[in-house]
Amino acid sequence: MKSELKRLLQLIVIFFKAFFTFKKKVWLFSVPSHPNLGDQAQLMCTEKWIKENYNGYKIIEMEHLLSPFPHFNMKVLALNVDFWQHIILKMVIRKDDVFIGHSGYFFVDHHGGWYSYDYLLRYWTNKFIILPQTVNFYAPVVKQRVSKDFGNKRNLTLLCRDEVSYNNARGMLGTTNLLLYPDIVTSLIGTREYKSLRNGILFCMRDDIEAFYSPADIDGLMQRFGNIRKEKIDTTLHISEKEMKLHRDRLINTMIEKISTFEVVITDRYHGTIFSAIASTPVVVINSADHKLSSGVKWFPKEFGLNVQFASNLEEAFQKVSSILKRKEHLDNPPYFKENYWDKLFERLL
Known part of the structure; x- marks a missing residue:
């Protein structure tokens, strides 16, 4: 009522x-x-x-x-x-x-x-x-x-x-x-500059019916990276709709700024991928339950270099992230989509 x-x-x-x-x-x-x-x-x-x-x-x-x-x-x-x-x-x-x-x-x-x-x-x-x-x-x-x-x-x-x-x-x-x-959020890629000190791996993972890998699978992958700084988050927040409406832009910008402090992101979230690209943080994308991620990654052209990569399984994700951590170079993404x-x-x- x-x-x-x-x-x-x-x-x-x-x-x-x-x-x-x-x-x-x-x-x-x-x-x-x-x-x-x-x-x-x-x-x-x-x-x-x-x-x-x-x-x-x-x-x-x-x-x-x-x-x-x-x-x-x-x-x-x-x-x-x-x-x-x-x-x-x-x-x-x-x-x-x-x-x-x-x-x-x-x-x-x-x-x-x-x-x-x-x-x-x-x-x-x-x-x-x-x-x-x-x-x-x-x-x-x-x-x-x-x-x-x-x-x-x-x-x-x-x-x-x-x-x-x-x-x-x-x-x-x-x-x-x-x-x-x-996706319209790609219009923000290449329009912002972040000067954060980058360190560690961020796991941006969903926790719903669209997840392809179990939480135990992801935890096992996290453990393989040893003592390096690691954190797991989701783009769905546990706050009220009222709080979301009042502070929307600040919450979005804070999330992207947080991503900009990591060396690399692993995600099965499409907007986790896009937020990483906005922050010019290299991202390795793993599967969700449908074609959304594997198809979405195909949007990113050669101008993005190795900043956006798809991994068909968790072993490939481990290898790609390890390679990025060793590379120690940073590339700012262009405003290609805008x-x-x-x-x-x-x-x-x-």
């Missing part, structure tokens, strides 16, 4: 923000509230990109949306927050408003995030840009629905964040505009 009341109050705030303005609006949907620094860094960079490219537009952010109509009969619609959400959005969205879908791992069977974008496509025809997604549907019935609802949409551009996702989408979505694009992708996206959407 508390969560429903909270959502209703948020809708009232959104109504007043959107209704009483003469500005065009950018609607940013499916924004994260949970304390995952990778997702929050995507939001931070997305807000920055919108402000740079939609000057004068009012930005309105919403979390995941659900359509009320398949699930509720008319007798109970009036008591349903999703119904009032639909009514309010119909009142305040104008035809020249722009929709932007937050990046993520939404286009997969077990994640409900793509339902939000499906709902928006069903009831509005506004220009719609969905930022980089991993596309990995596997159930035929889900693929059929996605193909029907997202395919051949003239108002939609879907950015795919690796070649596997791009090819998966191309096989389902017909004439819908698809772009192969890196200059070649994110500075050019807006003109590619015109």
Whole structure:
């Protein structure tokens, strides 16, 4: 009941923000509230990109949306927050408003995030840009629905964040505009300089169903490096959503600064990889449970040298990290993704 009341109050705030303005609006949907620094860094960079490219537009952010109509009969619609959400959005969205879908791992069977974008496509025809997604549907019935609802949409551009996702989408979505694009957090690579004294190995490891290696496997790898400075962290923090919202930018920047104090990072986190590249700290990437890491590493061109490497198993990871520790040289990463992708996206959407 508390969560429903909270959502209703948020809708009232959104109504007043959107209704009483003469500005065009950018609607940013499916924004994260949970304390995952990778997702929050995507939001931070997305807000920055919108402000740079939609000057004068009012930005309105919403979390995941659900359509009320398949699930509720008319007798109970009036008591349903999703119904009032639909009514309010119909009142305040104008035809020249722009929709932007937050990046993520939404286009997969077990994640409900793509339902939000499906709902928006069903009831509005506004220009719609969905930022980089991993596309990995596997159930035929889900693929059929996605193909029907997202395919051949003239108002939609879907950015795919690796070649596997791009090819998966191309096989389902017909004439819908698809772009192969890196994660938006890569726009920060090469834009910052860190002068930290670097020492030791940082393990940035996930602890969820997407982990490929067990905690015992990782602990065993850590022990092989002996008495060198070592630390294990995750990009998901154990803090409240309120604290995340209040201190988001500081928490993200603190994490990247911490990474800049290590000689090398081992990670199975995609944003652990990107944060390391922002800090120009060499990173060895190991597998997660799907193609996201092995495909994501392919984005990094020869300009990054040995600063971003993939290891197909833990023995290879050990050898690559050992080689980096012996090398004792430092290479600052270039702003490759900013200059070649994110500075050019807006003109590619015109």
